[in-house]
Amino acid sequence: MRKQPRQKRSREMVKALVEATGQCIQRHGLDDTTTARIAEQAGVSVGSLYQYFGDKDALIAALLDRLAEDIAAGLRRLPLMAVTDLGEMVHRSIRFGFSVLRSRDGLYLELVRNWHRLPTNRVVDLLQQHFMELSRLYFLRHYRDYPIENLEVRVFIVTNSVLFTMVRHVSQGDLIDEEELARELTRMVAGYLGQPPQGDPP
Template identity: 45%
Template sequence: MRKIPQQQRSKELVARLVEATAQSVREHGMDKFTTHHVAELAAVSVGSLYQYFDSREDLVEALLEDVTQNLRTGLNTLVLLKTTDLRDMVEKSVHFGMGFLRADDGLAIELVRNWYRLPTQNVVRLLQDTLLDFMRMYLLKNPLANNPERLHIRSFIIANAIVFTMIRAISEPNPFITDAELEKELVEMVVSYLNA
């Protein structure tokens, strides 16, 4: 029987602990999940968990890194489509964002509900950078007449407006707007702003 190296076993255990954290957050919410529950779900002792993570906060940070990596992979796929039609790029991006937030059996929604107290800087930076990449691709074929040198400022405003609006809509227990309506209005807002 082949022996698995210690480093690989450690990576596999950390991955199991991060997945168990996601499952625990889904089941119990951010406020009620515990390291004991995470250890139980990962089928390890609490002592083993604490060999890799010092606290609940460290588990959440590792979970957010995992979510950010999944988001990066999805956004990179969008960037690789190499479309230069502004409306098409915005529609695909907004649709992807809503799908990402609605996927994963409620994990994203629970994270969104607690957005203000989580270390989300990397997620927001990733969204801004990806939007800036999209805008640069668009500008290669379709120069904006209105201050293209302010692209980084526009991408900051757009990314934050979209993210905040999606978070507000998704975290509402009884939303007054459907996902399709929200997507349509966000696309109109971004396209109008960029063409202004």
């Protein structure tokens, strides 16, 4: 941030600008999100925008930071460790994922689509680490006999598989019933995560 907003009105402007950035991306897509539109949507002038954000990217980065916090809060609110069934745990996570993707009128959808040209590392790491920790605890509790040593690879695979399959599905018309998709994704993921490390089951 180029300058710290010292007065109340300017702090509100900063918040409005970040919010407006989200609105623009959601309504017009990332490509047609211009500084002019953002300023207009926020009800301020382009000049003011540059008072607190070094450039457009900084604004988008601020938006992503804010959304990352929202997601972190949402994840904390999910009481997944109380669940004892692996399938149930996965299914709830997937339903949470769908609800996030559908929220904010498709803002998240557009952001994930454009992940490769946005500073999404923080958000990605957040998800990765959350599910990593969750699985670690789960397997410590339920599979003490054969510890899963390649958990990181499994979590990487599972996270990306679910996320992008969901995005692809929501991006299309609903050619597939969402309930069924969630169920089948759960089957795949739970089946895979429940598999013993290398050869045959104990």
